[in-house]
Amino acid sequence: MEKNFKKFSTSPQCPIRNVLDRFGDKWSILVILVLGENGTMRFNEINKTIGDVSQKMLTVTLRTLEADGLVARQVFPEIPPRVEYQLTHLGMSLMPHITSLASWADQNIHQIKTSREKFNA
Amino acid sequence: MEKNFKKFSTSPQCPIRNVLDRFGDKWSILVILVLGENGTMRFNEINKTIGDVSQKMLTVTLRTLEADGLVARQVFPEIPPRVEYQLTHLGMSLMPHITSLASWADQNIHQIKTSREKFNA
DNA sequence: CAGTATCCGGATGGATACTG
DNA sequence: CAGTATCCATCCGGATACTG
Numbered sequence: 001m002e003k004n005f006k007k008f009s010t011s012p013q014c015p016i017r018n019v020l021d022r023f024g025d026k027w028s029i030l031v032i033l034v035l036g037e038n039g040t041m042r043f044n045e046i047n048k049t050i051g052d053v054s055q056k057m058l059t060v061t062l063r064t065l066e067a068d069g070l071v072a073r074q075v076f077p078e079i080p081p082r083v084e085y086q087l088t089h090l091g092m093s094l095m096p097h098i099t100s101l102a103s104w105a106d107q108n109i110h111q112i113k114t115s116r117e118k119f120n121a
Numbered sequence: 122m123e124k125n126f127k128k129f130s131t132s133p134q135c136p137i138r139n140v141l142d143r144f145g146d147k148w149s150i151l152v153i154l155v156l157g158e159n160g161t162m163r164f165n166e167i168n169k170t171i172g173d174v175s176q177k178m179l180t181v182t183l184r185t186l187e188a189d190g191l192v193a194r195q196v197f198p199e200i201p202p203r204v205e206y207q208l209t210h211l212g213m214s215l216m217p218h219i220t221s222l223a224s225w226a227d228q229n230i231h232q233i234k235t236s237r238e239k240f241n242a
Numbered sequence: 243c244a245g246t247a248t249c250c251g252g253a254t255g256g257a258t259a260c261t262g
Numbered sequence: 263c264a265g266t267a268t269c270c271a272t273c274c275g276g277a278t279a280c281t282g
Binding site for chain 1: 255
């Protein structure tokens with residue numbers, strides 16, 4: 001095996017780690033996945049779709065994704081307020097990589113679970 | 122946009138979240154990337170390659186990846202001890218998805234950093 | 243060399259209450 | 263509706279010391 005892949009630096013300051021660390025939080029990948037699948041969504045819509053994310057963490061996650069330029073946030077000056085979120089072009093360019101990861105997870109979850117059980121036996 | 126992607130459940134107990142949560146820790150993706158690029162490696166080799174991972178966290182990460190069946194651990198009964206790690210077939214099947222993520226990160230880090238600076242200005 | 247054991251601080255993130 | 267503010271428990275993960 002080995003070395004059929006492009007080599008990446010793995011030093012602490014490298015760009016790849018800088019970005020991948022972002023996905024290390026609990027909700028970022030999931031929010032991108034949900035927005036990518038559903039298009040434009042309101043705050044509470046995302047909240048209900050994910051189900052078990054707190055209001056606080058959803059806000060923090062969306063703000064971070066907005067800061068990174070992955071998600072666009074549009075506020076409508078209405079009462080009651082309406083705020084819509086959608087992936088930016090950059091965010092959408094990330095989607096295929098996320099979905100391919102999700103597909104892999106979907107296809108291999110059984111094997112992984114079996115492996116975990118064996119290991120803990 | 123939207124709905125060009127296969128739909129995934131996003132409920133708290135879904136398989137995808139079960140697997141993706143694993144990548145939420147600080148070192149898993151990086152260890153897989155390093156092993157995928159270099160093939161078989163000894164404990165201290167991985168440690169040095171990553172650079173800023175503690176002995177404890179590297180052990181924990183490797184054990185978890187082993188439990189999930191992504192990494193194989195082979196102990197040689199020698200003094201001083203030698204332990205070699207490599208990706209399993211399952212682990213290797215994950216590699217393309219990780220490297221495609223890394224490539225994306227590499228290509229877009231500049232735009233993301235620029236976006237962050239604008240947002241915090 | 244490749245770990246284990248222990249301690250410990252800081253960050254993560256949940257619950258709750260409140261607001262424009 | 264879409265947040266903010268605050269408090270607080272947990273847990274992640276680093277530092278250090280020790281071992282077969």
